[in-house]
Structure formats: C-alpha cells, structure tokens
Amino acid sequence: MKITILTLFPKMFEALNESLIGKAIAKGALDIDVVNFRDFSLDKHKRVDDYAFSGGAGLVLTPQPIYDAIQSVLTPDSYVVYMSPKGTPLTQAKVKQISTDIKHLVVICGHYEGLDERVIELCVDEQISVGDFVLTGGEIPAMALVDSVSRYIDGVLHNPESVEDESFSDNLLEYPQYTRPREFMGLKVPEVLLNGNHKAIEQWKQEQKLAETKKYRPDLLDKKD
Ligand SMILES: C[S@@+](CC[C@H](N)C(=O)[O-])C[C@H]1O[C@@H](n2cnc3c(N)ncnc32)[C@H](O)[C@@H]1O
Numbered sequence: 423m424k425i426t427i428l429t430l431f432p433k434m435f436e437a438l439n440e441s442l443i444g445k446a447i448a449k450g451a452l453d454i455d456v457v458n459f460r461d462f463s464l465d466k467h468k469r470v471d472d473y474a475f476s477g478g479a480g481l482v483l484t485p486q487p488i489y490d491a492i493q494s495v496l497t498p499d500s501y502v503v504y505m506s507p508k509g510t511p512l513t514q515a516k517v518k519q520i521s522t523d524i525k526h527l528v529v530i531c532g533h534y535e536g537l538d539e540r541v542i543e544l545c546v547d548e549q550i551s552v553g554d555f556v557l558t559g560g561e562i563p564a565m566a567l568v569d570s571v572s573r574y575i576d577g578v579l580h581n582p583e584s585v586e587d588e589s590f591s592d593n594l595l596e597y598p599q600y601t602r603p604r605e606f607m608g609l610k611v612p613e614v615l616l617n618g619n620h621k622a623i624e625q626w627k628q629e630q631k632l633a634e635t636k637k638y639r640p641d642l643l644d645k646k647d
Contacts, residue, residue, distance in 0.1 A: 423524065423575055424453045426495045427564055428488070429531040430470065432456045434561040442579065443572055451577030454568065459491035471534055480535035488537060492528065492545045499525035502547045505560035505567065506532060509549030512567060514590035516550070520567075521574035529567060531560030593646040595639060597630035 427435060435456045438444065446452040463470050464486060471481040492502060501524045510516065520527065530537070530546070542549070552563040572578050573585055589596040600611040614626045635642050 423521065423571070424455070424526045425529065425568055425571075426455045426457060426500075426526070427529045427531065427568070428457050428459050428491050428495070429559075429561055429564070430458065430460055430533050431531075431559065431561055432458050435565070438565065438568065443569055446572065446575070446578040449577065452572055452575060455495070457491055457495060459487045462490040462494065463487040464490075474535055478535075482535045483533060483537050483541075485538040485541045488530065488541050489545065492530070492541075495528055497526050500528050501526065502528045502530065502545055503567070504530045504532065504537060504542060504546045504549045505552070505563040506536065506549040507551050507554070507556050509551035512550050512552050512563075512570070514570075517567075517570040518574060521571045527568075527571065529560075529564045531564050533559045590642075593635075593642050594631040595634040595642070597627045597634065 429435070435454075438454060439447065443452065447454060460468050460470050463484075465484075470484055470487045472484050474480055474482045496502075501520075503520075550563070550567060552566050557563065576582065579585065585591070587596070600615060604611050604616065612626065614622050
C-alpha cells in the first residue's frame with residue numbers, strides 16, 4: 423500500500439520514522455509520502471486560510487491549495503480520506519477494511535475550522551474520526567490511522583499473526599499479558615500459564631477475553647455475534 427498524507431505541518435510526521443513503522447519504511451515495506459499543501463497555494467504570501475463566511479473568529483482552509491494538492495497526488499487507485507470529527511468512527515474493522523481494499527490511501531489533515539465544504543464534496547471519499555472530541559489538527563488522527571492500517575501490511579510486524587489475536591479482532595478485548603519474573607511485588611503470574619498445558623492455556627485465554635471485555639467494555643458484548 424502507498425500512503426500520501428496532505429498536511430500544513432509535515433514535520434509532525436517525522437515521528438513515523440520511529441519504531442516498527444520507521445523500520446518498515448526503511449526496508450521498503452511501507453511507502454509514505456508527506457505533502458505540504460501550502461506548496462500549492464497560488465497566493466503571493468502562500469496563505470492557505472481565510473475568514474469563515476458564517477462569521478466567528480475561526481479560519482477556514484481555502485479550497486484552492488487543498489484541491490490542487492489532492493489532484494496532484496491522485497492515481498486511479500486512490501481513496502481519499504479526510505480526518506474529521508464528523509467522520510465514521512475509526513474501528514479495528516474499518517482499519518482492516520482499508521488495509522485490505524485500498525491500494526493508495528490519501529489522508530487529508532485539516533486545521534483551524536477545517537476544510538471548505540466544497541473540497542469535501544469534490545474530492546473526499548470518506549471522512550474518518552478518531553473519537554468524539556476535537557483536536558487542533560488532523561495530524562494526530564492521521565498518524566493513528568496510518569499506524570493502525572500499517573500493522574496489517576506485510577513486513578511491518580515481526581509476527582503478522584499477532585493482529586488476529588488482539589483486542590477487537592472478534593469484538594473482545596485481549597487477555598492479560600505477563601512476562602518474567604514469575605512473581606513481582608508479591609503478585610504471581612497465573613499458574614495455568616506456567617505449566618505448559620496448551621489446551622488449558624487456550625481455555626484460560628478465552629475466559630480472560632470475556633472477563634476483560636465484561637469488566638472494561640461491556641458494550642462490545644452486545645456487538646458480538
Ligand atoms: C479544530 S478541528 C475543526 C473542528 C470543526 N470545526 C468541527 O467543529 O467539526 C481542526 C481539524 O482537526 C482534525 N480533527 C479534530 N478532531 C478530530 C477527530 N476527532 N477525528 C479526526 N480529525 C479530527 C480535522 O482534520 C479538523 O479539520
């Protein structure tokens with residue numbers, strides 16, 4: 423998958439060069455381009471914002487630079503996503519669907535009051551939200567989308583099977599994880615994990631998944647089929 427991010431703040435995406443995503447980029451498993459839509463502004467001062475016709479103090483991103491930046495990166499395989507609090511909530515199912523179906527993901531990061539509505543009408547295939555709260559810009563939501571989608575791409579995770587066994591993969595949360603030492607501050611690792619009985623461990627995992635979901639996210643149990 424190729425990913426193109428359109429933003430006013432490209433430097434924020436230097437964070438993607440860290441950890442597993444950074445390694446995947448370095449070895450060519452992920453192809454991520456970051457484009458500054460200010461570079462497309464035809465304004466002599468490279469301005470990309472203007473007052474809102476509806477009034478108020480906030481600025482709106484002007485359509486021309488964003489429209490031209492999007493047009494410059496489009497291919498027949500592109501799918502254009504605008505990160506927006508009005509969008510479809512980002513879920514693991516949505517992440518998986520994007521990673522499976524999309525060859526070229528174009529991600530637009532808004533700022534200030536957001537995009538002029540006509541750019542959304544003309545260019546955007548889907549708006550995606552990272553939650554019912556408002557951030558200053560779309561860069562952090564875009565990073566959440568890119569990171570979560572990337573985990574499904576071949577060559578990103580050391581063990582690709584781990585995505586199938588994690589929280590939300592079957593509308594349940596993951597079982598608790600333990601590592602050495604066997605006892606820490608008086609708390610012991612559950613005995614069943616130490617005896618090498620794989621059948622018993624598997625049963626423990628299933629029970630714990632249900633227990634964790636009941637405890638932390640009982641709403642997920644209603645969605646489970
Ligand atoms: C201050 S917000 C604009 C909020 C907009 N005026 C509204 O009330 O819906 C600026 C930008 O941050 C991004 N953003 C903020 N909250 C977000 C969220 N929950 N999910 C995705 N993107 C978000 C969007 O790209 C948005 O254009």
